[in-house]
Each structure stands twice: as structure tokens, then as C-alpha cells.
Amino acid sequence: MKNKIAMAVAVFAALPLGFQTSYSDELIPKGSVAPKFILFFPNDDTSGLKDFSTGFGGGVEARFNVMSSTTLGIYVGPEIEYIDFSTYKETYSDIDFTYESKVTFSTYKIKANFLLVVPLQKISFFFGGGIVYNQSTMDWEITIPGYGSTSLTLSGSGIGGQMLCGIDLLLGERGALSFEFTIPLSQSQDMEASYMGESLSLEDMNVGGTELNVGYRFYF
Numbered sequence: 001m002k003n004k005i006a007m008a009v010a011v012f013a014a015l016p017l018g019f020q021t022s023y024s025d026e027l028i029p030k031g032s033v034a035p036k037f038i039l040f041f042p043n044d045d046t047s048g049l050k051d052f053s054t055g056f057g058g059g060v061e062a063r064f065n066v067m068s069s070t071t072l073g074i075y076v077g078p079e080i081e082y083i084d085f086s087t088y089k090e091t092y093s094d095i096d097f098t099y100e101s102k103v104t105f106s107t108y109k110i111k112a113n114f115l116l117v118v119p120l121q122k123i124s125f126f127f128g129g130g131i132v133y134n135q136s137t138m139d140w141e142i143t144i145p146g147y148g149s150t151s152l153t154l155s156g157s158g159i160g161g162q163m164l165c166g167i168d169l170l171l172g173e174r175g176a177l178s179f180e181f182t183i184p185l186s187q188s189q190d191m192e193a194s195y196m197g198e199s200l201s202l203e204d205m206n207v208g209g210t211e212l213n214v215g216y217r218f219y220f
Contacts, residue, residue, distance in 0.1 A: 028073035028119055029219040031064045034178050036215030040083045042105070043184065048206025052105055055086030055209070063115065072118055079111040079130075086209075100143045107136040107207060111162070124176070127165040134158055134187055136207045154200065158189025160208060168217055176217040184208025 038057040042049035059081030067074040084106040091100045113130035135157045143149040166180035187208030192201045 028065060028068040028117065031062065031075075031077075032176075032217045032219045034061045034063075034215045034217040035059075036061060036081075036178070036180070036213045038081060038083060039212040040086060041210040041212075042086055043206050043208050043210075045206040047204065048188075049086065049088075049105060049209065052086045052088045052103075055083045055105065057081055057083035059109070059213070061111075061113070061215070063113075072116060075113075075115040075117060075126075075128075077113055077115075079109075079113055081109040081111070083107050083109070083209075098145055100145075102141050102143075104139045105136065105207075106139075107134050109134055113164070115164075122170045124168040124170075125165075126168065127163075129161060129163045129185075132160050132162050132184070132187055134160065134189060134207050136189060136191070138191060138202075152193055152195050152200070154191040154193040154202060156189045156191040156202075156205070158187065158207070160187030161185035162187075162208075166213075174219045176219070178213070178215045178217045180211075180213040180215075182211040182213070184210065 036059045038059060040055035040057060042052040042055065044050050059079060061077065061079040063075040063077040065073055065075055084104075086105040088103045088105075089101070092098065110133040111130050113128060115126050115128035117124050117126045136155065138154040140152040140154065141149055142151075162182050162184055164180055164182040166178065168176040168178045170176045185208070188204050188206050190201060190203050191205050192199065194200070
């Protein structure tokens with residue numbers, strides 16, 4: 001008799017669970033949009049951005065859930081970024097000649113990301129990668145004391161990739177503070193310009209850099 005009563009209590013206790021939102025529905029949303037602030041750390045490649053300073057930028061990322069279980073969500077989504085203020089300065093001097101040069105690097109990035117998201121109650125871990133399109137510009141200014149200055153702009157575009165990982169810290173029910181770390185993969189391109197009738201170029205220039213992104217994620 002006691003066994004029958006215990007079984008009946010267990011059955012009635014379990015009934016409400018059939019009407020509750022599933023674990024995956026609570027912790028793996030259908031999608032999100034996240035505006036971001038970006039710190040850009042240039043690569044240390046001599047054919048790239050060696051000795052350039054840290055850059056700053058902003059961007060917006062969207063995620064769309066394509067598959068999920070109780071412990072994992074698979075997402076794809078676009079992202080757009082703009083990075084600027086990464087500079088390089090050089091002063092050259094000898095007995096007869098002195099000049100100062102300043103180069104400012106900036107780039108637009110369009111990304112297509114693939115992500116795996118592992119949710120917990122108040123935090124989600126994510127990792128993945130994606131394709132990255134760079135449209136970059138280098139503004140070159142050369143100053144010769146006593147003679148004035150001249151400027152030159154080089155630009156180019158190219159397709160590469162990236163790897164990424166990070167965490168989302170849940171704030172309230174429909175938002176999260178997001179921290180993301182990205183590593184570039186083969187982000188090189190040819191930079192070209194025309195100056196005084198001559199064509200100038202920097203071939204296979206490495207324009208990639210490590211990024212630290214901090215943003216707020218709005219779930220939908």
C-alpha cells in the first residue's frame with residue numbers, strides 16, 4: 001500500500017513538469033544582437049602591422065540558432081566592425097636628411113561566424129570561428145622639416161578567417177554582458193595606391209590582429 005501511495009505522489013508531482021519550459025528553451029535563446037566595443041592588438045609581422053599601436057573600434061553582431069539540445073546550441077550569424085586609431089611613427093635622420101612619418105591603419109570587417117554555445121544557469125561559454133572580409137586603409141603622412149609634408153593613402157581588401165571564444169554573463173532575463181576574444185587566421189591582402197603617376201603597392205600585407213570585444217547582448 002505504501003508503495004502505491006508513493007508511486008501516486010511521484011506521478012502527480014511529475015505532472016506539472018510537462019507544462020514547464022524545457023531546459024533548452026530557457027537557456028538557449030533563438031537569437032541575439034550585440035553591440036560591441038573593440039580593442040585591436042595588431043599582429044607583430046614585419047610584412048604586416050609590426051610596431052603599430054593598439055587600435056579601437058566598435059561593431060554589431062547577430063546570432064541565429066540553427067540547432068540546439070539541452071546542453072548545446074549551434075549558431076550562425078553576421079558581424080560588422082570598424083577599427084581605427086592604430087598608428088605607427090618613425091623618425092629618420094642623418095647628416096643631410098631628416099624626415100618624420102606617421103601611418104594610421106583602419107579597417108572595416110564583415111564576418112560570418114559559426115558558434116557552439118554551452119549554457120549554464122547564469123553564464124554561457126561559446127567558441128567557434130568564421131570568415132572575415134577586410135577593407136583596409138593606410139593613411140601615410142611624411143613630414144620633412146623646413147620643406148613641408150606630403151600624404152599618401154593605400155587601400156585594399158581581402159578574405160581570411162578567425163577563431164574565437166568567450167563568455168556571456170546573464171543580466172536579467174533577456175540580456176547578457178558579453179566578453180569575446182578573437183585570433184586572426186590568414187588575414188592578408190594587397191594594398192595599392194597611385195602617387196605622382198606611379199603605382200605603389202604592398203603585397204600580401206598581414207592586416208590581422210587579436211581582438212578583445214566587450215558588449216551587451218540582447219536576446220530574442
